[in-house]
Amino acid sequence: MKPANSNEFKTYTQAVQEGKYDLYVGNLFGKYDNVRTYWEDQLTRIVLRPFLRNLVEKQRFEGQGVRIVDLGCGAGQGYDILTKIDYHDLDLGLQHKRVLPHEDVSSFLGLDISQAMVTKGQVLFSDKTEVQFKQADLSQGLGDIKESESPFDLYFSSYGSLSHLARKDLVTLLEDVCNHGKDGSIVVMDLIGRYSIEWPDFWSAKSETEKVRQYNMGYLYSESVRQTTEIESFPIRFWTGQEVRELAQEISDKTGVSLEVAKLVDRSLLVGRHTDTRSFNPQLKPIRRTINSLHEDYMRTNLEELLLDASIFPEHPFITPLLQDLIQSWNILIEFTQNRLSHNFSLPDVAGWDEFPKPLQFALMTIDRVIADVGWMWYGDPRANIIEPQLGYALRTLEYEMQRGWGCGHGLIVVLKIQK
Secondary structure, eight states, X not given: OOOSSHHHHHHHHHHHHTTTTSSOOOOSSSTTOHHIIIIIHHHHHHHHHHHHHHHHHHHHHTTOOEEEEEXXXXXXXXXXXXXXXXXXXXXXXXXXXXXSOGGGEEEEEEEESOHHHHHHHHXXXXXXXXXXEEEOOGGGTTTTHHHHSOOOSEEEOOTTGGGGSOHHHHHHHHHHHHHHSOTTOEEEEEEEETTOXXXXXXXXXXXXXXXXXXXXXXXXXXXXXXXXXXXXXXXXEEEOHHHHHHHHHHHHHHHSSEEEEEEEEEXXXXXXXXXXXOSSXXXXXXXXXXXXXXXXXXXXXXXXXXXXOTTSSXXXXXXXXXXXXXXXXXXXXXXXXXXXTTOOOOGGGSTTGGGSOHHHHHHHHHHHHHHHHHTTOOSSOHIIIIIHHHHHHHHHHHHHHHOOSSSXXXXXXXXXXXXX
């Protein structure tokens, strides 16, 4: 990805030097917190699974491996996302069956403008000969790989990489991708959503200038550091689902290559990175750190801190009703869990049960069953180590089932198909 100015470049270089792009270590804060591990990365894998499965099976039938280019690769974390996707929902057996095992990757090329990132990736993946990294300025399109590399099966990006590009530069890049790719190639973009609760002041943006705002990575640092240190900022282009559809149509018209929008998914609607920093919306509760606590071993969470106020968001014709419905279901699930921890009662007796949306009913049944099944345990802290993580997963599923791909989450996952 292309840092838009020196501040952005400095931020990423410093983050690499401080070890924030090393391989995963679990945490309640920072880049590799529990929400990223158990919510964001897993949801990305769930979304990509059917598309990647079809792609891999096609390549296997043709006796070929999968060729991947990671656009704005950072230090190569996208490789782990793609190679750790389970073929189907896990049963109780021992072994994982991966959609894309390492041996099916014939080539993984990571492109990033930051030499610090490229160098870090080379160190982290030095044992994998199929993985290569190269410095590249994506604002200029695919550059010389259009001539030096044969078409890729997957043009992949993650963690908001392509939101660093101005719209006109993303158009240039996607035109190159469409011309370089082959029939059936998949394009994955992970953009920053404009309708996130983290920045309601951005919801009304209309001009292209208004859709580009200053952003920072303050979430990489503790609250005490943020209070005493000036965090660098840089411009980011914020996106909505409708704008992605318009973009895909524009690219199709310009290139004559069909770029189909196959999937749009909002990720982290209520637990985005800046819900904790409150850098853009000081009315928010630091909800992400509380969700992180749900997934931490032997740490009990005050569930009261998970309850949200749906009245703090401005009026918007379709975003506000969606958020209100989601928050109402979220709060019902939290309150039910609080009560169910100390009382045994029948789910159909819960007030309003028949009117609850199906995702909420399923979440309530999940928590009811989990609490009932572990109630006899006296060792290992079943509340902290079993019930609370399952509550976290139930809340994640609730978000996923009620999202609409409108750009209401911190992340907007976009899956595109090239048809020639």
